[in-house]
Amino acid sequence: MRQPPFRAREPHYLPVERSRFFRSFHHAFEGIIYATRTQRNMRVHFIIAALVLLATLLLRLDRVYVIATIALVALVLALELMNTAIESIVDLLTVAHHPLAKTAKDAAAGAVLVAAIGAALAAYLIFYQGLMSGEARVVAVVQAVPANVALIVLAVVVIGTIFAKAWFGRGSAIQGGAVSGHTALAFAAATMLTFFYQKPLAAILAYLLATLVAQTRVEARIHRPFEVFWGAVLGSLVALAIYVLVRPHVVL
Numbered sequence: 001m002r003q004p005p006f007r008a009r010e011p012h013y014l015p016v017e018r019s020r021f022f023r024s025f026h027h028a029f030e031g032i033i034y035a036t037r038t039q040r041n042m043r044v045h046f047i048i049a050a051l052v053l054l055a056t057l058l059l060r061l062d063r064v065y066v067i068a069t070i071a072l073v074a075l076v077l078a079l080e081l082m083n084t085a086i087e088s089i090v091d092l093l094t095v096a097h098h099p100l101a102k103t104a105k106d107a108a109a110g111a112v113l114v115a116a117i118g119a120a121l122a123a124y125l126i127f128y129q130g131l132m133s134g135e136a137r138v139v140a141v142v143q144a145v146p147a148n149v150a151l152i153v154l155a156v157v158v159i160g161t162i163f164a165k166a167w168f169g170r171g172s173a174i175q176g177g178a179v180s181g182h183t184a185l186a187f188a189a190a191t192m193l194t195f196f197y198q199k200p201l202a203a204i205l206a207y208l209l210a211t212l213v214a215q216t217r218v219e220a221r222i223h224r225p226f227e228v229f230w231g232a233v234l235g236s237l238v239a240l241a242i243y244v245l246v247r248p249h250v251v252l
Contacts, residue, residue, distance in 0.1 A: 031081060031084075031085075032081065032162060033162060033165050033166045034084075034166075035080065035081055035084040036162055036163065036166040037166035037167075038084075039080070039084055041080060041112070042077075042080050042081075042084065043163070045076055045077055045080055045116075046077070046159050046162070046163065049073045049076075049077065049155075049159065050155075050156050050159050052069060052073060052123065053069070053070070053073070053152045053155055053156065054152065054156070054242065054245065055127065056069055056148065056152065057148060057149060057152060057242065057245065057246045058245070058246070059127055061126065061127075061148075063148065065126045066148050066151070066152075068122070068126060069123065069126060070151075070155075072118075072119040072122055072123065073119070075115055075119065076112070076115050076116050076119050079111050079112045079115045080112050082108065082111070083108040083109055083111065083112050086104060086105065086108040087105055087108065090104050090105055149192065149196070149242060149243075149246060150189075150192055152242065153188050153192055153238060153239050153242050154185060154188060154189070156238050156242070157181075157184050157185055157188045157234065157235050157238050157239075158181065158185070160179075160184070160234050160238060161179050161181040161184055161231070161234065164178050164179040164230075164234070165178060165179065165181075178227060178230065179227060179230050179231045179234055180214065180217050180222075180223045180227050180228045180230075180231030180232075181231065182213055182214075182217055182231070183210070183213055183214040183217060183223075183228045183231030183232050183235065184231040184232070184234045184235035184238075185235060186209065186210035186213040186214065186235065187207075187210045187214075187231070187232040187234075187235035187236045187239075188235035188236065188238055188239040189206065189210070189235075189239075190203070190206035190207045190209070190210040190236075191235065191236045191239035191240055191243075192239050192243070193206040194206065194207070195239070195240070195243045196243065210232070210235075214228045214231070214232060217231075
């Protein structure tokens with residue numbers, strides 16, 4: 001008996017292209033992943049961003065300095081994205097070499113350089129303050145470390161997910177891909193709750209919720225099981241590594 005042809009089942013989820021609200025986020029993340037995949041400077045900026053955010057934990061900076069650092073990192077990354085956009089537009093509109101095309105690319109690259117130099121100078125002042133702070137201030141800042149840790153863990157997990165999607169080139173920015181970003185964030189949060197607060201019931205509930213997040217990604221056929229698995233590994237390892245990094249300074 002002849003078997004009927006195989007037909008792929010329709011996904012249970014609504015693709016982001018059909019949602020006006022999520023479509024803008026989809027295209028924005030696609031731009032970030034494209035720049036990360038094609039621009040070496042973007043990858044360098046992301047690596048530096050992750051290292052700088054981790055440094056704010058080691059130096060036990062005040063939250064206001066962490067906010068300033070995040071703003072500077074975001075400014076440099078945003079200008080690098082603008083530089084990529086300008087280069088793409090110039091390449092699209094020009095066929096032959098033209099002095100004005102070179103000027104446009106050089107000016108865009110110069111804007112990134114100015115922002116990077118300014119961020120480096122500001123970072124020097126910020127980290128100098130962290131190194132030279134007194135004992136009383138350090139004690140006060142230590143009590144606020146868990147909130148800073150949570151923010152930075154999630155930021156590093158997002159950066160790692162972007163790198164994985166850009167490297168393997170599968171899936172869209174916020175749906176599918178080599179690593180499940182939703183699962184990575186869920187397991188990073190669960191790991192932070194487990195180690196920082198050391199409450200068995202909270203840990204069980206946190207990992208249960210993270211597992212449910214992973215299951216929904218598979219059930220909706222957005223991710224394959226091994227993509228969800230690697231997302232869980234990424235989120236857990238990042239949270240665990242940062243916990244080990246800052247553990248001497250954390251009041252449990």
